[in-house]
Amino acid sequence: MTKAANVFRSVFGGEPDGVWGAPGRVNLIGEHTDYNDGLVLPFALAERTEAALKLRADGLIRMCSAVVPNDILGIPTKELAPGWPAGWGSYIAGVPWALEIDVGFDVAIDSLVPVGAGLSSSAALICAVGLGLNDVLDLGHSRRELARRTRRTENEYVGAPTGGMDQIASLLGTEGHALLYDVQADTTEQIPFDPSAAGLKVLVVDTTVRHGHADGEYAERRADCEMAARQLGVQTLRDVAYADLDSALDHLENERLVKRARHVVTENQRVLDTTAALAADDWVAAGELLTAAHASIRDDFEASCTELDVAVAMLLESGSLGARMTGGGFGGAAIALVPADRTDEAAHTVRAVFADNGFAPPNIFSVVPSAGATRIE
Ligand code: ADP
Ligand code: MG
Numbered sequence: 001m002t003k004a005a006n007v008f009r010s011v012f013g014g015e016p017d018g019v020w021g022a023p024g025r026v027n028l029i030g031e032h033t034d035y036n037d038g039l040v041l042p043f044a045l046a047e048r049t050e051a052a053l054k055l056r057a058d059g060l061i062r063m064c065s066a067v068v069p070n071d072i073l074g075i076p077t078k079e080l081a082p083g084w085p086a087g088w089g090s091y092i093a094g095v096p097w098a099l100e101i102d103v104g105f106d107v108a109i110d111s112l113v114p115v116g117a118g119l120s121s122s123a124a125l126i127c128a129v130g131l132g133l134n135d136v137l138d139l140g141h142s143r144r145e146l147a148r149r150t151r152r153t154e155n156e157y158v159g160a161p162t163g164g165m166d167q168i169a170s171l172l173g174t175e176g177h178a179l180l181y182d183v184q185a186d187t188t189e190q191i192p193f194d195p196s197a198a199g200l201k202v203l204v205v206d207t208t209v210r211h212g213h214a215d216g217e218y219a220e221r222r223a224d225c226e227m228a229a230r231q232l233g234v235q236t237l238r239d240v241a242y243a244d245l246d247s248a249l250d251h252l253e254n255e256r257l258v259k260r261a262r263h264v265v266t267e268n269q270r271v272l273d274t275t276a277a278l279a280a281d282d283w284v285a286a287g288e289l290l291t292a293a294h295a296s297i298r299d300d301f302e303a304s305c306t307e308l309d310v311a312v313a314m315l316l317e318s319g320s321l322g323a324r325m326t327g328g329g330f331g332g333a334a335i336a337l338v339p340a341d342r343t344d345e346a347a348h349t350v351r352a353v354f355a356d357n358g359f360a361p362p363n364i365f366s367v368v369p370s371a372g373a374t375r376i377e
Contacts, residue, residue, distance in 0.1 A: 004050035008108035016052035022127035022373035024113035025169035030271040034163025037184040037238035039271040043369040044173025049111035049124035053132040056104035065109035094157025098149040117206040118327020123166030143171045173372040206363040207307040214330035228261040237264040263300040287321025294324035303329030318346040
């Protein structure tokens, strides 16, 4: 019996029609590339968000979440409109809106995906509700179509300008694989990714910090990328080939744009190189690519922060094959490929150095590439 179903019973009474779970994700590599039509390589986590859901006949949507206790929201489907209700409820209300359905339901949420850590608790929530409604109403949308529509929930209803990777990973991830997503071609490819078979773990250090300027900086980075593309006469930075990078950079008006473009173009190449390294079972090369990606996002894209840089440095110092920040940046989480027998030591080192620096205590845990969203009950 899931906790979401228990919450459902205690808040709404009666049995839900079903319970659906959708995972958070870690982006292994390919940061700030998705909105540039580029390449990303996320994998789905075992940590999921569960939605216990039951249709209602009266057109009312009621919602509650164990993450925000005592905040039970109700909204008639007739009143669905982007941004309404403000806050966490919009992630749920935006799902029937994106599915273009006019039905009421009660939904209770429970989640083991840390919120705001860059592991995409937002997409996990949206996708759990989306898959649930798709199933219970027999809408027949493919997972690709659900990913497209649930992306609209986040972009247009919630108003968060995310790039589409999160929903794809949450809905299409499979156990033991990372998912190569080519945004421009709109294609996905399952890439075998099994660190445990190589004696490794993917360690996540959630710094628990989220810097207040993060949203503004994210918007500025997007604007920089768009301006760089305009100055280069291309639709998006994806259209700049890695081989042409140096000559392309000469056409940019200032150093800031040079740095932004260099990050995006080299990062796309690093995604391809990581995919090749994994295919060759070359974990050392994969680790080096992660570390290079961190340097690029820190120095060229300027989307890291002190806590993330310290976490990455300490993870590398304690034997990781590679480490980088993951997610939008300016806080959130770092990941590392760590030999399984050194994870305790690595976690200990990071905690000690965080304490010495007066940083908040980090949450440190390992993650395993797991299956995408499913019906649980
Ligand atoms: P991330 O996706 O990296 O965790 P976001 O800022 O994109 O961070 O999304 C976090 C927001 O999503 C929260 O502030 C909250 O509004 C909503 N959210 C995520 N998970 C839940 C949940 N289980 N219950 C209620 N709201 C949630
Ligand atoms: Mg999110």
